[in-house]
Amino acid sequence: MSDTDTPQGTARRGDGGKVYDAGPEGIYPPTEEMLDAPVDPEVKARREADLRRAWETPKGWRYWSAVNNTEVGVWYSLTAFFFMLCAGVLALLMRIQLAVPDNDFLSADRFNQFFTMHGSAMMFLFAVPMFEAVSILILPAFLGARDMPFPRLSAYGYWSFLIGGIFVLGSILFNVAPSSGWFMYPPLATEQEGIGPDIWLLGLSFIEVASIAAAVELIVGTIKCRPPGMRINLMPLYAWYVLVVGVMILFAFPPLIAGDFLFELQRSMDWPFFDPDRGGDPLLWQHLFWIFGHPEVYIVFLPSIAIAAMIVPTAAQRPMVGYSWIVLSAVGVGFLSFGLWVHHMFTTGLPSLSLGFFSAASEAVVIPTGVQIFAFVATLMVGRVTMSQPMLWIAGALAIFTAGGLTGVMVAIAPFDWQVHDTYFIVAHLHYTLFGGMVFPIIGGIYYFYPFITKKKMSDRLSKWAFWLTFSGFNICFLPMHLTGLQGMPRRVVTYPEAAGWDVLNMVSTVGSFIVAAGILVFAWDLLRPKGRQPLTERNPWNAGTLEWSHDVPEEAWGVRSVPYISSRYPLWEQPKFLDRFDDGRFYIPDAPEGKRETIVTSAVDAVPQAVVQVTGPAWITLWAAAFTGGAFILPVFKFYWLSAFSGACAVACVIYWLWTSTAQVPKDPMRDAGLGLRLPVYVTGPKAPGWWAVFITMLGDATAFASLVFGVFFFWTARPDFPPEGAALPDMMWALWALLAFVVAWGATVAARELNRGGRQGAARWCIVGAVVATLAALGGMWLAIVVPGLQPETHAFPAVMYALTVWTSAHCVLAVVMLLYCLAGSVFGKLTQLYDADLRNTTLFWHFMCLSGVITTLLVGVAPRLM
């Protein structure tokens, strides 16, 4: 991460006078005169034509091969919205069932399926994907970038989400949906007959993988694709929130993936991780689930409040008061939210001292959460507020969220929670936080960004109707639930007796729920109604100050006409002549001379231009990759394990084809004229490259999943007296140490290959890669011999089961490591990976740092730790 104010004059030269790390050349930052220099209209027209051709959206049936963020983002958000409507219908059906006592509108089993799917779909198919969808759609515009850094990855994520979502939600139509609650607690869920829990585990794991892919993309986009000059203190607040939430996803989702992995192993192979009769513990699942589940709430909340952070300054017509305070708030919540998970487990009998830590942290998180609300209120107070439609929704959001926050402070106190745990009080609390913290800001955001997305406006009148119906209906529905809960009505019951006296409150809630539905329907109609005859919007309808309102009306697919030089937080307010320069193409890369899709990569903190990199264009391979990945996750539900493995192999093949043909291509000309007297390299490697960051971030998430498995081992050790059980066979130490040694050798060989390749000794580098492959296979064999030779039986007890699970996990990574090494070897042989252009090898080495660490930890845990326990 090296940031300088001016690019180095010449490229750095390596041994033997060969250039191996080209840097920017020329002038940076640009002067006012340069920015004012007019562009010849003919040149401008030619450049626009070139850009239009490069970024053209495919037509006809080929439209679905598009990968541009404006297409994928729209599909993504509409799909998430559709899933939300489906989950909402389930809620309405449940409200009908609960409207009167002793009702038999729904059978108990169907009711169970409905509340399970309502929660699962709202969280996994709506709330988190909606954040990703909206961010993919608007983040590049905030950052003055042409597209996300990895458009095909966005498309792959979308198609995975669509397939997974239809699979999970569709199960309800066949009466086989999961029915043990959205948190799938064992033993209920491990013992449940049928395929419901498998659908949940595998389908949602698939979607979580897509979520992590989106998080990687958004983090890299925020760090590496900001426009020149947009230093970290000038970043739009939305980007700050995206960065924080992306990192949170990275640390929150992997524990659940690890949990799903153990859970599915128990269901399909009968390895008893959660079975207390055989040394397991159901509480392990609760820990893993809620280490995911509580940060998840903030993962949902922060991006929505980020939308509010864009709307509030516009409504107040002034910059946000307390930018640093909002950053404190976002980052602080990001950290503290990981110390709350046990407040979902207050009634599980943990030591009250431990409960105290989580109760205290739950109270502490209120501080940063409150700070941002106060910053919003302060901005509105000192500004001159124009009450626009988006602002109405944000105001409603703040009111509802504050109410939900206050009940949150109440339930964070353990003794109070013991009273209301699993009652309707909690249902009321969580809906207040999620409606106020997610649904209202998102709808406000859609009203706000709609002219940017479609170049048309939504209706003011319908917005008012939608708002007041939703707002009043929401309170009529959920306010009484506080009382219903305090009167003792438990959650997740299919019906209740008349004598309980809950009938009036329930009827009121049911009426309210239908008013909410009416409001949402009005909104949906306003969103989707044909607007063909309506005039186009003006360019900046809210008179906002941020970059996205420099969009083109009517629409152009190129994202931005030229990548701007930024010197303030609100360029449209504070940088005079900005739009003229922007439209005239006087900023960076205003052209596409080779007809390629390109965007600018800048340094992480100070946004100094580093390179112009090509981004990928339309392709079908992403669809194929998503379909085969879907097969790999979905087929095991029906016990088609071999077909699933085949499908997984096809997915890997698709991804390899996609990488080989379109990423890290050796350029014809190493430098490109970026405009404004600046020449930039078109190929970057190592920490300058977006791809390197993507690998680094992915591996952080992967390491978190691995750490969750390690946590599992220590959890069993503390929670169970018989871990490892007395007289049980222990894994073989010598084979484990052999594997450890082999991991270190493989890592060393990979690093040596990278260094030799950079030094120009390709032949030796290739032999090192071959050596690394052999060592990896030796490690793989050693790990398995360590557990197979002493005769560990994973079905008998949680101890051998968790040793097997660790081995399976690390083995899968070994296979991946071998594929990556062979990819580099092929690259070196066929001229895709050279001395200068070694991004693939650099990324593989980065992967190996993590691989070696997890290999060493696995072998020590398997070979040595059980002898010490």
Next chain:
Amino acid sequence: MTEETLFRHKSIWHMIAAPTVWTLHFAIIYAITAVECSKIGTPEVARLSILVLTVVALALIGWIAWKAWVQWDYPDDQDYVHDKPTVEDRREFLGHAGFLLSIASAIGVIFVAMPALFIETCL
């Protein structure tokens, strides 16, 4: 624009140092309590360790806060907005945010340690 640049002046890692201390403090005292309550049954050692660890964590956060305050350099120009495209504003912004995060983290550490003052058993 020619201001000399220390690594910490452009480092987000320094900005998040204080909440990282909070995280470590939280994780360690949770682990110590869990192990002692399950293996021994009374939290004597845990409570003492929490006291020591809390003092250590607060000292660390105090030091981080002081460095961030110096980096923010508020008394110099009373700037708390930091919206100029300069090295100085970027440095001051990261210092300012790091300082605020230190305060939030210190409160978090104190909050989380307090149960150990009052709760004397593992029940």
